[in-house]
Amino acid sequence: MIEDLFPLLLTRYNYYMAVIIMMIGLYAMIAKSNLVKKIIGLNIFQTAIFLFYISIADVRGGTAPILIEGSNALYVNPVPHVLILTAIVVSVSTTAVALSLVIRIHREYRTVEEEDLMRMEGGSG
Amino acid sequence: MIWEFNFAMFIFLVICAIAAITVKNLLSAVVILSAYSLIMAVLWAEMNAVDVGFTEAAVGAGITTVLFIAAISRTTRRSRD
Amino acid sequence: MMEHLPVLVVIIPLIGAYTSLVGGWVDRRYAFPIAFINILTQFTAALLLTVRVMQEGVVRYNLGDWLPPWGIEYVVDRLNIYVLLILLFLSLLCCAYSKRSIGMEIEERKHTGFYTIFLLLVAGVTGITVTGDIFNLYVFLEISSLAAYTLVSSGRGGKGLVAGFNYLVMGSVSACFILLGIGHLYMLTGTLNMADLARVLPPLYTSTTLHTAFVFFIVGLSIKTALFPLHLWLPDAYTHAPSTVSALLSTVVSKMGVYATIRILFSVFTVEFVVGYFPVMEFLSWLAAIAIIAGSLLAIAQRDLKRMLAYSSVGQMGYILLGVGMVNQLAMTGGILHMLNHAVMKGCLFMVAGAFIFRTGFRRIDDLKGMGKRMPWTSAALVIGALSMIGIPPTVGFMSKWYLALGAIEAGQWVFLAVILASSLLSAVYFWRLLEYVYFREGEGGVEGGTGDVPLPMLIPMLVLAAACLLFGIFVSIPLSLIDPVAESLLGGV
């Protein structure tokens, strides 16, 4: 029983790890009051999703999807890699936009804490 | 794929992720995030996603960190949580 | 060139974005005409594409040399072209409106960037409508969302920035959920093409992975469309954005979320799945009904005109999803028709609100006393938009509510019928209050700011939309002829 469970856990554990890291990121996005911390959480969340994709693509004993003349190696699935390259572009653009917003918020309010911002805006609704 | 190696990397990843969101100094948090990205890149390269690992090393550990540091240097380094 | 239209409608604004950037660097005044001509060209291309779709039914286009299951495929059918025409028509009018409207709200050195990002947003929403590949849909969704975050925070003052940041955080979470959903689908099937997915999925309908993917999609798309409990980013973003951007958000950006929802619910997961295997439609329609009532009630409580319209948008999104959620042909027709209606009337109303702010700087409803005399044309547009929102017969708002009500009767859902009627009454309450202030209260003494209507570039788009409210109401057969087969084909399985 335990012997059966162990390989199963071993083959699946990167999914569990991806989920754990995802939760850490999501927690930071929701619970942290500092805006930069939120962006850090967003980055962690996104990379965890990428990890999930890479785990889908991985084949036991496969090699990287680069064409080598005259070999018929078992390649891992290249499609998720291409998707993740695109998603990384999206992720870095999101980070850049978010950081420029943080800088402008700091220039306007002299703070990057959400609690302070809420308090400052509270009166006007 | 060597599962012990992967596992050790995962442990580092989780530690880095938790550290990055708990450290009060934002600059430290960003440096830890950079380490996190680099570990992730190594992990992906090891999982046969060479191109993605490569990109993550250039983008996640490189450009993103630089952008974060630039932003922090213009705002504030302290975080309340 | 005719056979390349599906890709050209996406490429034109992409090239235009950079052309207007370069043009704007040469001279700041060039950015607007380049953007406007660009969207006009794109709109013409979309009209030509409509002709083809009407003749051929479905137009398919492969990017590169790759054939569908591997390469990216662009598919244009009647639903796509209907949404595409709405989006481009509204983008065109918003672009025209922006010329004068952004003058006060956005710093002058940022105008070039504004038009560049505007065009990127148009490219994104166009891409969403024409693509037949689910990952491509995600990428375009992110392009347009990123553009939307930037536009929301492009105004003067700090509130827009904070609203933009909150929108960014919520939008990114939703995008991450959608990405996870796509990952699960890919893990299960190994394909990303929507038509291919719909073909491969039926034997897997009981799979837990598929259910997980579906839940991720529903949550992600609900945040993007601001379905009631997840709408929290919306009011601030709509209120504090520059007027043009508010109009653009409420018409174009919200529609793209709804379109993505309909596409994924009915073209990827089919009706059979969402009704038979994972009964989410009942749940969605109840949420939508709550959204309608809650949106209307919250709108009554607001004193700020744009904020009131924003909350009313939450309710209107509920109408569309209610029509989709009842899963019968009449209600579906009503819901899809309401996409056009909501775009036309909310666009009109946000432009009116922008015009009031432009001329007087007043945002609060109490301050709008006596506007009926001071700005007659703007107020006339307001009246038509408001009547349409309430659902008075000759306007377009009546027709979609009529279909929704018929659909509710056919489904035997009397509660939903009551919700539709009650929300009409509620919107009558808050729009009546607005009209009362505008027409029947005298402005106090010395009036500050200019009198008279706003300049023509702002007035014309507003009046065009007001006229569209009436025209589509009277000649409702025009949009119906396009979307009748849509409802039928989406519900094909039942």
Next chain:
Amino acid sequence: MREDVVIRTVCRAMIPFIQLFALYVILHGSSSAGGGFQGGVIFASAFILYVIAFGIMEVRRRMHEKVVVALSSLGLYIYAGIGILCILFGAGFLGYSAIPLPVSAAETRGLMMEFVEIGIGLTVMAVMTSIFMDISVKEGGED
């Protein structure tokens, strides 16, 4: 820090190699790991290193903001231009092999793909550099 001789000297020695590596990555995108995006990012990081070592003003002097805009547009035009060229020769958008060059279809495809990669690389490099400049520059002064 800007007075630091070590950093300046090391950067001066490193930057050409980083740029060369970036070009290698861009041009080998169609046959191995890498491509326009990664190469563009590495190229941009060379500029960022330059900013760190010599200050933003020096970079501004060498590379005006208009140049950045022009480069990013040029990259996009290369990409879209090749796509439309394919349409003009009767294939689909980015259907490379339709372009009549005096080499085999596979080689044409590889060649055109590399042009597209160069376009993407240019755009990415320019956009990344301008984002970095926007984020790191204070108004009226340097940082």
